[in-house]
Amino acid sequence: MFRYLIRRILWAVLLFIVITFVTFVIFFMGPNDPARAQCGGDQAQPACLKLVTEHYGLDKPIYVQYWRFFKRLVFQQNLGHSYATGQSINQAIGKAAPVTASLVFGGAILWMIMGLLIGVYSALKPRSLLDRTAMVFVLIGISAHPVWIGLIFEYLFGVKLKWTPIANYANFFGAPKDSGLPGGPWQWFYHMILPWCTFAILFAALYARMIRANVMETLNEDFVRTARAKGAPERRVLFSHVLRNALLPVVTMLGMDIGVALGGAIFTETVYQLPGLGRSLIIGVQSNDFATVQGVVVFATIAILLFNLIVDVLYAWIDPRIRLT
Amino acid sequence: MALLEVKDLRTSFHTEDGIVGAVDGVSFSLEKGETLGIVGESGSGKSVTCLTIMGLNAKRNTVSSGEALWKGKNLLDMKPRELRDVRGNEISMIFQDPMTSLNPVQTIGNQLIEAVQLHRDVSQRVARARAVELLKAVGIPRAEGRIDDYPHQFSGGMRQRVMIAMALINDPDLLIADEPTTALDVTTQAQIINLMKRLQEDFGSAIIFITHDLGVVAETADDVLVMYAARVVEHADVDQLFGRPQHPYTWGLMGSLPRLETDLDRLIQIPGQPPSLLRPPAGCRFHPRCPHVMEVCKTTVPELVPTQRDPEHLQACHLDEETKDREAAKLLEATMAKAG
Ligand SMILES: Nc1ncnc2c1ncn2[C@@H]1O[C@H](COP(=O)(O)OP(=O)(O)OP(=O)(O)O)[C@@H](O)[C@H]1O
Ligand SMILES: [Mg+2]
Numbered sequence: 001m002f003r004y005l006i007r008r009i010l011w012a013v014l015l016f017i018v019i020t021f022v023t024f025v026i027f028f029m030g031p032n033d034p035a036r037a038q039c040g041g042d043q044a045q046p047a048c049l050k051l052v053t054e055h056y057g058l059d060k061p062i063y064v065q066y067w068r069f070f071k072r073l074v075f076q077q078n079l080g081h082s083y084a085t086g087q088s089i090n091q092a093i094g095k096a097a098p099v100t101a102s103l104v105f106g107g108a109i110l111w112m113i114m115g116l117l118i119g120v121y122s123a124l125k126p127r128s129l130l131d132r133t134a135m136v137f138v139l140i141g142i143s144a145h146p147v148w149i150g151l152i153f154e155y156l157f158g159v160k161l162k163w164t165p166i167a168n169y170a171n172f173f174g175a176p177k178d179s180g181l182p183g184g185p186w187q188w189f190y191h192m193i194l195p196w197c198t199f200a201i202l203f204a205a206l207y208a209r210m211i212r213a214n215v216m217e218t219l220n221e222d223f224v225r226t227a228r229a230k231g232a233p234e235r236r237v238l239f240s241h242v243l244r245n246a247l248l249p250v251v252t253m254l255g256m257d258i259g260v261a262l263g264g265a266i267f268t269e270t271v272y273q274l275p276g277l278g279r280s281l282i283i284g285v286q287s288n289d290f291a292t293v294q295g296v297v298v299f300a301t302i303a304i305l306l307f308n309l310i311v312d313v314l315y316a317w318i319d320p321r322i323r324l325t
Numbered sequence: 326m327a328l329l330e331v332k333d334l335r336t337s338f339h340t341e342d343g344i345v346g347a348v349d350g351v352s353f354s355l356e357k358g359e360t361l362g363i364v365g366e367s368g369s370g371k372s373v374t375c376l377t378i379m380g381l382n383a384k385r386n387t388v389s390s391g392e393a394l395w396k397g398k399n400l401l402d403m404k405p406r407e408l409r410d411v412r413g414n415e416i417s418m419i420f421q422d423p424m425t426s427l428n429p430v431q432t433i434g435n436q437l438i439e440a441v442q443l444h445r446d447v448s449q450r451v452a453r454a455r456a457v458e459l460l461k462a463v464g465i466p467r468a469e470g471r472i473d474d475y476p477h478q479f480s481g482g483m484r485q486r487v488m489i490a491m492a493l494i495n496d497p498d499l500l501i502a503d504e505p506t507t508a509l510d511v512t513t514q515a516q517i518i519n520l521m522k523r524l525q526e527d528f529g530s531a532i533i534f535i536t537h538d539l540g541v542v543a544e545t546a547d548d549v550l551v552m553y554a555a556r557v558v559e560h561a562d563v564d565q566l567f568g569r570p571q572h573p574y575t576w577g578l579m580g581s582l583p584r585l586e587t588d589l590d591r592l593i594q595i596p597g598q599p600p601s602l603l604r605p606p607a608g609c610r611f612h613p614r615c616p617h618v619m620e621v622c623k624t625t626v627p628e629l630v631p632t633q634r635d636p637e638h639l640q641a642c643h644l645d646e647e648t649k650d651r652e653a654a655k656l657l658e659a660t661m662a663k664a665g
Pocket of ligand 1: 338347
């Protein structure tokens with residue numbers, strides 16, 4: 001267990017260095033000129049360009065720039081300032097991250113609940129009406145793009161039925177005073193329902209299908225027959241013998257998919273105008289704001305690596321075969 | 326009243342290719358403390374017979390009929406609740422493959438304790454003590470220390486011992502062992518067989534012992550059931566069966582019985598393959614492979630009837646008894662000669 005963990009942590013550190021470096025190189029070689037961006041684009045004054053170039057060391061070789069960036073990141077946890085607005089990127093991310101976290105974790109919980117319910121139920125009653133209906137839902141979920149689903153939901157539940165707001169975010173801990181914006185847990189929940197559903201539907205569909213297959217396969221295992229031969233009631237067979245084994249691979253998948261899902265969050269945030277990391281990223285790209293884009297990528301990388309580490313620990317904890325190696 | 330009385334048991338699976346009649350009219354009865362051996366080639370329906378008795382066939386696409394009277398009550402139409410009280414408590418079962426028969430994510434201790442607590446209202450501590458006791462009885466070294474280990478930390482032979490411990494933990498009246506040694510290497514096989522023989526005396530459960538190995542049957546069983554292509558072809562007590570076998574299929578099995586001293590001779594096998602149960606041959610199902618085949622065998626199903634000499638010795642073959650006795654005597658002589 002200990003060796004396994006050390007190995008995973010070393011991997012995470014290595015991945016972190018590689019990913020930040022690769023992003024750095026990509027943006028460094030890209031066709032943008034950060035100094036010009038900061039000095040007002042085409043009307044940039046030479047004096048301004050010179051100042052900015054010197055200040056940020058933009059004329060230094062790439063490894064020197066990377067090293068500066070890396071030092072600042074690791075020792076000061078500082079992602080620098082936006083080239084476009086001059087704002088602290090740490091602050092910008094501090095505002096955007098909770099929005100994305102709400103979306104991704106709320107969505108993940110929703111997709112797991114839906115995936116489990118549909119997957120397990122249809123595995124227990126294969127070819128029943130519910131199983132068939134569920135599989136149609138799965139097919140839709142897998143083949144529809146989140147933007148399309150988002151727009152449909154928005155139109156149907158927001159515009160037509162007026163059940164939910166059609167856009168914007170409400171802060172969980174209450175909106176800033178005098179802002180006139182909605183806030184508090186209920187408003188937060190109310191504003192997030194549609195984004196969650198939109199975000200979760202693809203993965204709920206994928207997971208329902210995967211869980212169905214896993215449960216059906218596990219039901220045929222010899223140890224399940226052993227449990228029945230012992231005289232265990234079906235409920236017990238399901239909960240203490242089938243599910244834990246069937247869900248092992250799901251935990252690994254979850255670790256991998258959170259990263260993919262974070263990418264999908266960009267679409268959802270755009271449709272519902274949520275001020276999250278995805279939006280920051282898009283605005284950053286549009287305004288040639290290399291520093292912000294890189295800040296978001298680095299932050300997301302750290303988040304995914306940390307999450308994967310948590311999943312690895314969780315996996316080792318529930319699978320004794322790993323725990324002991 | 327017999328402990329278990331099986332009458333005309335039939336099970337068929339409705340598959341995409343058609344109906345597989347895996348068990349076709351099997352009857353036998355078993356007294357308290359008695360050991361019944363069931364032998365037959367692969368696919369002859371031995372496992373399905375036992376799974377049907379235990380109600381462990383997959384529900385889907387499976388049709389069973391007949392009776393399996395357990396202490397007078399038919400297991401085939403018991404309510405799930407009643408059946409659960411019998412399983413693992415009065416009748417327990419050991420399976421062929423110990424590598425996959427234990428839950429990989431639970432300690433063996435928890436799996437043993439579960440078996441106790443499903444049927445007895447006892448504390449965790451008591452159940453655990455019982456588990457340790459059984460692990461010791463089946464010869465797991467340092468049982469107290471190993472009880473919290475997971476299945477993957479045990480070898481195949483040790484896992485089969487754990488399975489045996491689990492099967493015996495509630496002192497069942499009947500233990501069904503479905504080829505408990507097939508998946509193990511030869512040395513371990515011998516150890517497990519010896520263990521089973523010892524436990525047979527200590528626990529006094531009746532046993533149904535399924536195996537390919539006639540040698541094991543000769544050592545352990547009181548009664549023997551020979552199955553071929555879903556049917557019983559011969560049923561006799563062990564001395565009768567080995568002393569005066571009455572069915573050409575049984576002769577074939579005995580001819581292929583491996584002798585350690587002359588291991589090369591084990592290559593004498595019954596020629597041909599067992600038939601498909603989707604479209605079994607008409608008449609006697611063994612006729613396409615039978616060296617003594619007659620015209621009648623191809624059309625008429627031989628009934629399972631007593632021999633003239635012994636009403637307890639049942640056989641299903643059209644040959645006349647004189648010929649059969651002569652063939653049996655020849656076979657015995659040959660085996661004796663082979664054994665030296
Ligand atoms: N669930 C099932 N669906 C369809 N056919 C089945 C099923 N289970 C068993 N069979 C078929 O029933 C027949 C009898 O199988 P069974 O497992 O009882 O054989 P066996 O005598 O135990 O053989 P072995 O010595 O290989 O264990 C085989 O032909 C097998 O293919
Ligand atoms: Mg079998």
